[in-house]
Structures are given as C-alpha cells and as structure tokens.
Amino acid sequence: MKVFKNFKDYTSQKPLALSLGMFDGVHLGHKSIIDELIEIGSDNNLETAVLTFWPHPRFVFNPNENLKLLNTLEEKKFLMEKYDIENLFLKEFDEEFRNLTGEEFVRQILIDKLNVKYLIIGYDHSFGKNKSGNFELLQKLSKELDFEVEQMEAINIHENNISSTKVRNALLEGNIKEANEMLGYSYSVSGTVVHGKKIGRTIGYPTANIDTEPIKLLPKKGAYIVEVFVKGQQYKGMLSIGTNPTVNGEKLTVEVYILDFEGDIYDEKITVKFRDFLHDEIKFEGLEKLIERLDEDKRLTEEFDF
Numbered sequence: 001m002k003v004f005k006n007f008k009d010y011t012s013q014k015p016l017a018l019s020l021g022m023f024d025g026v027h028l029g030h031k032s033i034i035d036e037l038i039e040i041g042s043d044n045n046l047e048t049a050v051l052t053f054w055p056h057p058r059f060v061f062n063p064n065e066n067l068k069l070l071n072t073l074e075e076k077k078f079l080m081e082k083y084d085i086e087n088l089f090l091k092e093f094d095e096e097f098r099n100l101t102g103e104e105f106v107r108q109i110l111i112d113k114l115n116v117k118y119l120i121i122g123y124d125h126s127f128g129k130n131k132s133g134n135f136e137l138l139q140k141l142s143k144e145l146d147f148e149v150e151q152m153e154a155i156n157i158h159e160n161n162i163s164s165t166k167v168r169n170a171l172l173e174g175n176i177k178e179a180n181e182m183l184g185y186s187y188s189v190s191g192t193v194v195h196g197k198k199i200g201r202t203i204g205y206p207t208a209n210i211d212t213e214p215i216k217l218l219p220k221k222g223a224y225i226v227e228v229f230v231k232g233q234q235y236k237g238m239l240s241i242g243t244n245p246t247v248n249g250e251k252l253t254v255e256v257y258i259l260d261f262e263g264d265i266y267d268e269k270i271t272v273k274f275r276d277f278l279h280d281e282i283k284f285e286g287l288e289k290l291i292e293r294l295d296e297d298k299r300l301t302e303e304f305d306f
Helices: 028-044 057-061 073-082 102-111 135-145 164-172 176-183 287-303
Strands: 002-004 016-020 047-053 087-091 116-121 148-151 188-194 208-212 222-230 233-242 253-258 269-279
Touching: 016 028, 028 047, 028 116, 073 087, 102 116, 102 135, 116 135, 135 148, 164 176, 176 269, 208 269, 222 253, 222 287, 233 269, 233 287, 269 287
Parallel strands: 002 087, 016 047, 016 116, 047 087, 116 148
Antiparallel strands: 188 208, 188 269, 208 253, 222 233, 222 269, 233 253
C-alpha cells in the first residue's frame, strides 16, 4: 500500500476507485465499502484508494474537546493494508482544505488531482465547507465530470446501524463483545511497558504498566480478559484500567498481568486485545480481598475460550 500525506506527491498511474471519510475503527461498515471498492477496481481496471484525514477534523473545529479515537495512525494504516487498499491519502485538515466547498473539493481534488472514476460514500456521509457536499451533489456532478458514484447502505448488527460512535459507546460501557462484533476484530491497545509502583509483585500478581497513546480511546474503568502480544509471543492476560483505589492511587493506569509469563519487559512494545469484561473497578477493604478477586479473575481468564 502506498501512503500519501499530500496530493502533490501522487501521480496517477491508473484512474481510482475511491472512498472518503474518517474510517475511525475501520469497522464492518467501513469494511463493506472497502470490499465494494476492491470489486469495482478489479472489474474496471481501477486502483483502489481511501482518502481520510489526520488528525481528525474535530480536533480542528473543537480543539478543547477531549476526543479519543478508535485507531492510532499506525493501526489505521495496518487495517487499510490488511484489507488490500492500494492507496491511502492522509490529508491534513488545514485552513485551505476546510474552506473548500463540496463542489470545489470534487472538481479540484477528486477529479483534477486524483483522477477518480468511481466514488463510494457511506450512507450518512457529507463533506466540504458547511457540509455542502452530499450524494445528491455527487450525482449531479458525475454526469458532467464523467465519474460514477455509489452510496452504500448502512451495515446492521442486531438491527442497529454500525458506526464509529456506537463502537466508542460500547467500549465506554464495557460492552467488549458488542464492540468487537461491530469492528470485526478484537479492539486493541498498544504501548510501551513503563515502571509503576510495583505493588502487584508484592501480592503475587506482577503487572506490566502500559504507556498508551493519549488520543487512543480506553474502555471504561474495570478489569478485562485480554490477549497479550509481547516479543512475538501470545499470552492470556487480565488487564485493569483504573486508579488502583484499594491502595489510594490517583493516576489512571493500564496494567496487565500476563499468565504463564516471566521476564523483564520494561521498554518493550506490548499490544493487548480485549476479549471480555470481568467487572467494574472496585475499592476493596484491603489487599486480602483484592487478592481473592484477582484469584477469581485469573480462574475466569484461564477458562476463557480464546
């Protein structure tokens, strides 16, 4: 997959079958668009492309909003490549770009610079200044500018439309299985293992503290069953997101106890994939009660069918 951060670096070899949008999470709704792009590209000798924005436009419009994303940039690139997209455009949502009307965007970017011949948009997508671009505008311009346009229907699970917002809300409610079902893969968090207070090792549950990217959405506070990937190996793990209230902690931490693992992994990159929710964050009366709960969590993790 070729990645472009601005359009002037791109020179058209073949016309494009392209879709545009944030694609945060690259969930099953997005996957349906990508699958359609690939089929159209194959049938019409077009290269496939996704045009998305980095950073998220909401960081521009609402700089004080504490928006968290489902994908880091590296995760989004990985998923696009995994799903066989050939060209990925990561456009900065700068002042010049945000002032383009929907029609100017189609003419100046999609047609003049990218040579788009087939455009697919999601069921609720709008674009351009003041959201002036929509499916109706595209249908009108397609005849004049000689491209085809298709609007994809929403993908439903349990009679609910899939959206990035719904995935985000499921994670914030601890509904891991529901979120994973909408994503089509297990939600993951990556980061570097850093030093913590090392209380876990004193009670038989040494944990790896993960320093995650600030923009990455963390599920709700609580305990989870996870898969852990470290040094190319896969393990079962139980992960805690919270402030460690039993020992009067204040800082939010992400800590994982890795089953059947020993070794020093400080400064190592680690990835955890969320598989199930165990329970909310609990303030125990003392370490003895905490250990009892950890023993039960460990039993449930060992019995979980990965």
